[in-house]
Amino acid sequence: MTMNIDNNESSLGIVISGSLSEGIRVRLTNPTTVELVKVGTFVSINGENLKFFGVITDISLGASDHNIEYGSIESSNTFVKEVMSGTTTFGEIIVHPMLTLYNTEDIDTAFEKPLPAKTIPNHFAKVSSATEQDIERVFGSESDNVFWVGHPLDMESKLCLNIKELVTRTNGVFGKSGTGKTFLTRLLLIGILQSDSASNLIFDMANEYGWRGYSENINEVKGLKQLFPSKVAVFSLDETNSKKRGLTPDYVVKFGLEEIEYGDIAILKDLLNLTDLALDAVYVLEHHYGRKNWLKMFLSLQGRDSISNIAEKLNFHEGTLISLHNRLSRIHRFNFIDKTQSHQSVEKILEYLQRGIHVVLEFGRYEHNALAYILVTNLITRRIHQKYVELTETSFTKNKKPKPIVITIEEAHRFLTPSIAPKTIFGTIAREMRKYNVTLLIVDQRPSSIDGEIMSQIGTKFACLLDNEKDVDAVLTGVHGSRKLRSVLASLDSKQQALIFGHSLPMPVVIKTREYGTPESYRSFGISNKQDQIEIDREELFGEN
Amino acid sequence: MINKNQEEKYPKSPIGEVIETSAFNLTIQCHKLYESPAIGSLIKCGTETIVYSVISNIKTQSLDTTRTTIALAQNAFSVEDVYQENPQLQNLLSTSLNTIVVGYKQNTHINHEIPSIPPKIHDLTYCCTLEETLEFSQTFGFLRILRSSNNAHIDDVIVSFLRSTLGNSKNPSQLLLRAGQELARLLKDDTQRLTQILERVSL
Ligand SMILES: Nc1ncnc2c1ncn2[C@@H]1O[C@H](COP(=O)(O)OP(=O)(O)OP(=O)(O)O)[C@@H](O)[C@H]1O
Ligand SMILES: [Mg+2]
Numbered sequence: 001m002t003m004n005i006d007n008n009e010s011s012l013g014i015v016i017s018g019s020l021s022e023g024i025r026v027r028l029t030n031p032t033t034v035e036l037v038k039v040g041t042f043v044s045i046n047g048e049n050l051k052f053f054g055v056i057t058d059i060s061l062g063a064s065d066h067n068i069e070y071g072s073i074e075s076s077n078t079f080v081k082e083v084m085s086g087t088t089t090f091g092e093i094i095v096h097p098m099l100t101l102y103n104t105e106d107i108d109t110a111f112e113k114p115l116p117a118k119t120i121p122n123h124f125a126k127v128s129s130a131t132e133q134d135i136e137r138v139f140g141s142e143s144d145n146v147f148w149v150g151h152p153l154d155m156e157s158k159l160c161l162n163i164k165e166l167v168t169r170t171n172g173v174f175g176k177s178g179t180g181k182t183f184l185t186r187l188l189l190i191g192i193l194q195s196d197s198a199s200n201l202i203f204d205m206a207n208e209y210g211w212r213g214y215s216e217n218i219n220e221v222k223g224l225k226q227l228f229p230s231k232v233a234v235f236s237l238d239e240t241n242s243k244k245r246g247l248t249p250d251y252v253v254k255f256g257l258e259e260i261e262y263g264d265i266a267i268l269k270d271l272l273n274l275t276d277l278a279l280d281a282v283y284v285l286e287h288h289y290g291r292k293n294w295l296k297m298f299l300s301l302q303g304r305d306s307i308s309n310i311a312e313k314l315n316f317h318e319g320t321l322i323s324l325h326n327r328l329s330r331i332h333r334f335n336f337i338d339k340t341q342s343h344q345s346v347e348k349i350l351e352y353l354q355r356g357i358h359v360v361l362e363f364g365r366y367e368h369n370a371l372a373y374i375l376v377t378n379l380i381t382r383r384i385h386q387k388y389v390e391l392t393e394t395s396f397t398k399n400k401k402p403k404p405i406v407i408t409i410e411e412a413h414r415f416l417t418p419s420i421a422p423k424t425i426f427g428t429i430a431r432e433m434r435k436y437n438v439t440l441l442i443v444d445q446r447p448s449s450i451d452g453e454i455m456s457q458i459g460t461k462f463a464c465l466l467d468n469e470k471d472v473d474a475v476l477t478g479v480h481g482s483r484k485l486r487s488v489l490a491s492l493d494s495k496q497q498a499l500i501f502g503h504s505l506p507m508p509v510v511i512k513t514r515e516y517g518t519p520e521s522y523r524s525f526g527i528s529n530k531q532d533q534i535e536i537d538r539e540e541l542f543g544e545n
Numbered sequence: 546m547i548n549k550n551q552e553e554k555y556p557k558s559p560i561g562e563v564i565e566t567s568a569f570n571l572t573i574q575c576h577k578l579y580e581s582p583a584i585g586s587l588i589k590c591g592t593e594t595i596v597y598s599v600i601s602n603i604k605t606q607s608l609d610t611t612r613t614t615i616a617l618a619q620n621a622f623s624v625e626d627v628y629q630e631n632p633q634l635q636n637l638l639s640t641s642l643n644t645i646v647v648g649y650k651q652n653t654h655i656n657h658e659i660p661s662i663p664p665k666i667h668d669l670t671y672c673c674t675l676e677e678t679l680e681f682s683q684t685f686g687f688l689r690i691l692r693s694s695n696n697a698h699i700d701d702v703i704v705s706f707l708r709s710t711l712g713n714s715k716n717p718s719q720l721l722l723r724a725g726q727e728l729a730r731l732l733k734d735d736t737q738r739l740t741q742i743l744e745r746v747s748l
Contacts (some may be wrong), residue, residue: 083725
């Protein structure tokens with residue numbers, strides 16, 4: 001049986017020269033296409049024995065006569081221009097071959113997975129824009145563990161991601177402000193939710209994932225809880241704010257002072273403007289009063305005298321402790337910190353996650369409070385990780401691994417700057433990969449501020465437009481052939497486009513991110529749970545409650 | 546007078562005959578003084594193998610090369626008067642054409658190549674009709690032969706050919722574009738020359 005691999009391809013041009021390292025030069029057959037081809041487009045090259053898949057990384061103009069380049073030929077005559085274009089003057093593209101497969105008519109091998117390109121096509125090989133079959137061949141088609149995230153540049157075909165593969169590593173969504181990071185992340189979270197390959201814990205700093213997200217175009221989009229009410233729980237740090245926005249949270253999160261440790265303060269060093277000495281004092285205080293009581297005891301000290309007493313006892317300068325006391329009182333003032341009793345918030349979150357319920361933690365009125373965000377995120381993540389290390393270690397004997405968790409953090413550089421990343425839990429998680437079934441989904445607009453070592457551990461990168469050179473470098477370092485992707489990354493649209501590459505994809509690809517926010521887009525998730533669908537229909541009929 | 550044959554749609558009578566032959570160039574003597582197609586016209590000769598050539602030069606001179614012509618018109622009203630008053634001129638002068646061989650037709654198949662055997666002396670020569678010219682110009686491979694001829698004025702011949710024949714076709718822009726592209730390929734490293742030809746063709 002034979003199979004025609006090449007039907008409906010739209011031909012672009014032929015190979016005229018090139019190398020594996022510098023890319024293949026392709027002369028466009030139709031000169032008028034120069035203005036139509038785009039950097040980042042997915043193309044196929046039909047070699048003698050191999051079929052290549054690659055990406056357009058550059059576009060240029062060529063001329064057979066140098067006089068044209070010197071500008072000594074000038075003609076305003078349209079006929080002259082018409083004749084010359086495509087003959088004397090022509091368009092060229094550079095294609096970087098990424099994958100190959102045998103160009104065979106045999107159906108048995110026709111379904112083999114493509115392999116990384118280790119060679120290049122012959123002269124005069126035909127280059128075409130990729131077809132829908134090519135896309136499916138390389139990236140897979142929409143099925144169980146494969147999630148449709150968008151469309152390859154200028155194509156109708158669906159581009160799918162293998163979510164199971166994706167969640168085995170820490171991943172990152174990058175891009176400058178307003179490029180669609182949050183929208184793309186929301187889609188990835190839905191992909192994870194629908195594939196059931198992990199439980200999500202989302203630190204929703206700006207209240208946009210759980211309930212009612214904001215959009216520049218249509219003001220409001222649905223949050224995850226609205227689409228998947230039976231699978232998502234919204235935890236809130238600020239019940240009043242959540243209720244004001246029409247949501248009764250599944251759980252109101254509070255922490256007791258005794259839950260805060262040295263490490264939770266250390267990560268706040270810059271925000272609280274603490275000196276090294278002040279941090280040493282925290283360490284000593286923790287020893288002095290005991291891990292559970294130190295903060296409660298220290299903050300309960302009233303007046304200068306009692307603080308100087310302690311300072312003397314512990315051999316610290318009085319001034320150091322007074323200013324430390326002042327600064328730590330800021331924590332004390334958060335409504336979600338309970339001075340009197342302990343709480344089980346982290347246990348509650350863990351319980352939900354273990355049941356396969358995805359947890360969105362809303363910050364309510366603290367939405368732009370970096371101190372609250374970092375304190376809470378670190379506190380919870382540290383303890384969940386701790387728990388997971390225990391669970392994973394005992395799982396060897398019980399033969400039951402804990403449900404994998406993906407922790408989503410926005411503004412990730414706040415946790416991952418080179419100075420703190422090696423010491424924080426986030427650095428640890430990013431480095432140890434999936435060992436303990438916890439991975440991160442990092443969302444950030446300043447990747448250059450993130451520790452380079454962490455960046456190099458990121459499995460799959462979703463890069464929206466970045467215009468700062470340093471940020472572009474940070475995203476591309478450690479990626480094979482990244483130099484070639486620079487031009488692609490720099491020429492993305494300012495919204496709803498991303499270059500995605502890394503562990504879970506066979507080759508880099510530019511996508512237009514799947515639409516999110518319209519009724520059709522919600523329907524396209526094919527919500528299967530009856531109860532969820534009833535909720536959504538009700539909302540659509542009667543408006544949101 | 547010179548364009549007479551072009552205006553006739555189906556010239557059945559020959560315009561002249563071959564008097565000098567080679568694989569690349571022919572000389573045709575016209576049967577009637579001055580009755581020649583224009584420079585750049587496609588003509589054909591031969592019976593079994595039809596050989597096509599393009600007129601690159603037209604000459605009229607004394608038949609007896611030892612005798613030069615003398616001036617006769619100093620008192621005449623017009624040049625026609627001179628010919629009427631001196632009917633012997635029709636026998637003393639003759640018009641001849643130089644042509645460049647550009648292809649041949651064998652068993653209805655047209656080739657843009659030099660025929661393996663050149664036409665014979667005295668082969669009758671006909672001017673191609675517009676239809677025949679267009680049939681010959683379905684592709685433009687023959688421009689390669691024209692371009693490589695050593696005629697110093699070949700560009701003018703090419704321009705005349707394209708302007709007159711293709712310009713008169715039903716779909717001139719399509720054909721001219723294709724002809725132009727063929728020229729562009731041939732002259733890919735001499736854009737100056739290409740531009741000059743194209744600009745003149747498109748006038
Ligand atoms: N997939 C999408 N579907 C529909 N609209 C989108 C999509 N992606 C981006 N947009 C539009 O672009 C706007 C900005 O997107 P988003 O809020 O995700 O940006 P961001 O990168 O998270 O910005 P910031 O850094 O400020 O948080 C959205 O409000 C929405 O209007
Ligand atoms: Mg955002």
